[in-house]
Amino acid sequence: MDEKQAQHGVRVVPGLGGPGANAGVHVPKLSLPLRYMGLGLAGWLAFAAALVAQATRVAGGDVLGPAGVATVHLLTLGALLSFVQGAVYQLTTVAFLVPLAWQRGASWNVGLYGVSIAGLIVSMAVWWTPGLALFGAGATLAVCIYAVIELLTVHRSTVHGPMRWFVTAAHVYLLAAVSAALLLALAPTVGALNHWLLPLLATHILLAIGGFFTLLVMGFSLKLLPMFTLAHGYSEQWQARAWWAAQLALWLLLAGIWSGWRVLLMLGAAAGLAAFVCQALQVRDILRKRLRKRTEWPIRGALAAAAAGSLALLALLVQAGGAFGMAGWTAAVAFDLLGWVALSVLSYAYKIVPFLVWTARRSNQAKPVGGPLIAQLLPPAAARWPLTGFAVGLSLLAVSSACAWRTGALTGACLMAAALCGVCVQLAWVMMGRSWSQGGGQV
């Protein structure tokens, strides 16, 4: 009789089997996603500080200097990818009903990843070449380990369909984005590559933001939205169309980058918009069939993020016509990264983190009934002001940057930084096992 059975006072045996019996989930040890998410929170805080420090420079159009490059990677690698890795390790097991292909590797990788990206970002900020090489190699290895673990895990799943296509493609594009980064790093020393610096940079950005983050968010939204809105019986007809349109967009944009033909860039941006429209129609079908009629703030945040993504693609479409030069490209990409990717991740974090913490706490309790519900751990309404502040701050920053209005950009950046601090405090509070709605009492 094991410990749990002893607690029950009776014998508890595994199920009888048969079709579908005990077809459970294979969630990793909860410390694994929480460690990555904790690293992500630290990344968000550091990015908030860097954003305020860089705001006036951004408004002046200077984002390609060492400090700008470091700030961008603080967001993408330090905050987003750190947090996303934790969420993906958890969600993959839930969505694809398989255990992680290499849980121990994923656990070790957090150390390699954390040290490497910290070193890489500092090296970028001061442009220290040996540091860039050393920590860049470590970060490359860590990202590749993550992508391979994820691809192997999904490969073993028997769950098929568009969500699998999105998640698999996202990680293939991540490996391609890392390869483009390596070529960029080699470019100064390899003569042939030196001529292709700009296309390589554009390819790296496209594959990372459009290929990895966008497809990942679109794919997992197909699981998260129905799960958190309790939607049942909705049509899935738009999912595959969204995937094909996204693929078409990425390949057209790549062709446009390397050929220099503006018409391909415009067609690519249009295909990207079509992908967002298909995704929006899919989301509409899900929301129409939801049981939870009141739309919670984190879900509203995710919907606002999708709208921001569409706006960013519209801006890309205009920009591809040759509207505003480098400043226009920078503004469109920054709005896509912060408005679509970052706001999506922050919004879903308000649902994912309390769920994880609740499960971790509950699995350690001798009496597994009673106690607070997930919404009591971190009420969805707690997301209202941080997400609203982030969205308003971003809008102000974007408009001010476009008009080169430094005071407005600084105000927007401060608002975003305050919102990010709010998000981090709330999520960290819950990750420490405290309830946000019960005066900080231990759960």
Added chain:
Amino acid sequence: MIDLNEVRERLREVYDPEIGINVVDLGLIYEMVELDEGHLYIQMTMTTPGCPAHDTLRDAVEWAAAQAPGVAMVEVDVVWDPPWTPDKMTEEARSLLGL
């Protein structure tokens, strides 16, 4: 002899953590049978395949059922066939969700 009504009442203490409604009123409990003297078999499902609270809910159902008088052994199977649909909820649960 196990009083299945008593077991059902115990299971009403087990709440879906996301929805805030107990597993009985949600219609997650498909079948409860006393296979032998004191040997209880429960077949249940989740609101969505791969529900993150799968193991937690299953353990809670095991624990709660084991508290009922006369229960010496509990078996819980989580199945996906037939899949859960909202029409399996009780009227009370539906009204709590505003349906």
